[in-house]
Amino acid sequence: MQTEIKFNPDFAMVRVQFDAPGEQLVTESGAMVARDTAVQMTTNMRGGLGSALKRKLLGGESLFQNTFTATAPGQTVFVAPAPEGAIEFVDLQPGQELFLQSGAYLCSTPGIQLDTKFQGGKGFFSGEGLFLLRVHGQGRVWFSTYGAIHTVNIGQQYQGYICDTGHMVAFTQGLSYSVNKVGGLKSLFLSGEGLVCTFQGQGRLWMQTRNPGALASFVHPFRRVKVQTN
Amino acid sequence: MQVNILYRSSQTIAQCWLQPGESMLAESGAMMGMSTNVQIQTQSGGMMSGLKRLFGGESFFRNTFTAHGGNGEVLLTTPLCGDMVVLECGRSQWLLQNSAYVGSSYGVDVKTQGSAKGLFSGAGLFTLATQGQGQCIAGSFGAIEPLPINGDLIIDTGHLVAWEAHLQYRVTKATNGWIDSFLSGEGLVCHFTGQGMVYIQSRSTSEYGSTVGALLPPREN
Numbered sequence A: 001m002q003t004e005i006k007f008n009p010d011f012a013m014v015r016v017q018f019d020a021p022g023e024q025l026v027t028e029s030g031a032m033v034a035r036d037t038a039v040q041m042t043t044n045m046r047g048g049l050g051s052a053l054k055r056k057l058l059g060g061e062s063l064f065q066n067t068f069t070a071t072a073p074g075q076t077v078f079v080a081p082a083p084e085g086a087i088e089f090v091d092l093q094p095g096q097e098l099f100l101q102s103g104a105y106l107c108s109t110p111g112i113q114l115d116t117k118f119q120g121g122k123g124f125f126s127g128e129g130l131f132l133l134r135v136h137g138q139g140r141v142w143f144s145t146y147g148a149i150h151t152v153n154i155g156q157q158y159q160g161y162i163c164d165t166g167h168m169v170a171f172t173q174g175l176s177y178s179v180n181k182v183g184g185l186k187s188l189f190l191s192g193e194g195l196v197c198t199f200q201g202q203g204r205l206w207m208q209t210r211n212p213g214a215l216a217s218f219v220h221p222f223r224r225v226k227v228q229t230n
Numbered sequence B: 001m002q003v004n005i006l007y008r009s010s011q012t013i014a015q016c017w018l019q020p021g022e023s024m025l026a027e028s029g030a031m032m033g034m035s036t037n038v039q040i041q042t043q044s045g046g047m048m049s050g051l052k053r054l055f056g057g058e059s060f061f062r063n064t065f066t067a068h069g070g071n072g073e074v075l076l077t078t079p080l081c082g083d084m085v086v087l088e089c090g091r092s093q094w095l096l097q098n099s100a101y102v103g104s105s106y107g108v109d110v111k112t113q114g115s116a117k118g119l120f121s122g123a124g125l126f127t128l129a130t131q132g133q134g135q136c137i138a139g140s141f142g143a144i145e146p147l148p149i150n151g152d153l154i155i156d157t158g159h160l161v162a163w164e165a166h167l168q169y170r171v172t173k174a175t176n177g178w179i180d181s182f183l184s185g186e187g188l189v190c191h192f193t194g195q196g197m198v199y200i201q202s203r204s205t206s207e208y209g210s211t212v213g214a215l216l217p218p219r220e221n
Helices: A048-059 A121-126 A184-190 A212-222 B047-055 B116-120 B178-183 B205-213
Strands: A002-006 A013-018 A024-028 A032-035 A039-044 A065-070 A075-079 A087-092 A098-100 A105-108 A112-118 A131-137 A139-144 A149-154 A160-164 A168-172 A175-181 A195-201 A203-208 B002-006 B013-018 B023-027 B031-035 B038-043 B062-067 B072-076 B084-089 B094-097 B101-105 B108-113 B127-132 B134-139 B144-156 B160-164 B168-173 B188-201
Touching (some): A013 A087, A013 A105, A024 A075, A032 A039, A087 A131, A105 A112, A112 A139, A149 B031, A168 A175, A175 A203, A195 A203, B013 B101, B023 B072, B031 B038, B038 B072, B062 B072, B072 B101, B084 B094, B084 B127, B084 B144, B094 B134
Antiparallel strands (some): A024 A065, A024 A105, A098 A131, A098 A168, A105 A139, A175 A195, B013 B072, B023 B062, B023 B101, B031 B072, B094 B160, B160 B188
């Protein structure tokens, strides 16, 4: 399998070329852009209904995933996320884990497993939904961001790092984090910064340079106001 | 403060490095990430200046970031996709369209201009003016084009980012008649005169907002 990420960081797209029949790619539903005719597509709830529902309800991912299988050599599939922005990939070995913010998952090779991880009380305050997606297994996983990707190596360049919850995308297993308010209660309500994740340990943190929530709050005042009739 | 502009031109952020003990200011909500030795303080600078800033189209509060016990890093971003430019303040000073302000070094004071000119500039009720020595980071919606002015130039108020304070400018209708001006969709323009630099943005936030906003279902309030 040969893979390529094109058009980073503005309008990224993944191109996967299968070398041999039988090779597979699993994608988030709706992510396919184009495929050769000898690539078969099947839709399923990976890990069964219970696991798929949990992913949908708790991880923010869709209920269904699509599996693309090559039936001839040299077949190609293109995959892209919904928002404009960048794509990054991570290769995992057995025993390694990656945590993804809900909605960031794009596609993966079949050896990759996804499940939701309970964040406890932390998740409740983080505004990212209660659950993160835990990615493990062996293979390659691609995730997407809104805006460009900024990578921070914690434990080498930085002792630790503070990241706005709306800009956090992914992090490796060596990092522990806590969700805090910044600068006391006053900042929480007045500074606009709200809640941040403070990361410590050894590992890598991926951030996105734009925040979908900020775009939504920019557009909101431009909506027409509903006229009340009663 | 040292500023490094990354991921230009549409997904731009400003990576700001602070020396131990050094402070900087940033627009509330602009902080995307920072090193753990940086502390945030929220200050409105008094009720009146906070209110004035609110009318300037900016959020009421600006935050102060200070590096403690070592070099610090702060990443600043903008809500919309666009570019950033670092304005050197000192020998020349700058005026900013109200929503363009992202952050500034501690030696730069950024004040709201409440003049009648600012009121009618259409670039919001107020423009922002820099004072002092240091750097000010301006953000845009869309790409930034630097336009050196030598003589006269007319710029749509919605496409202004920042301009040198010594330039003369007046806000006028786009065409001679009010009706033509309204129908042309151009609204108000800034007529600049003199020698100096103007930064313009390739998209206008109000045009974008009204295009998208009209397609969305109405809101309750």
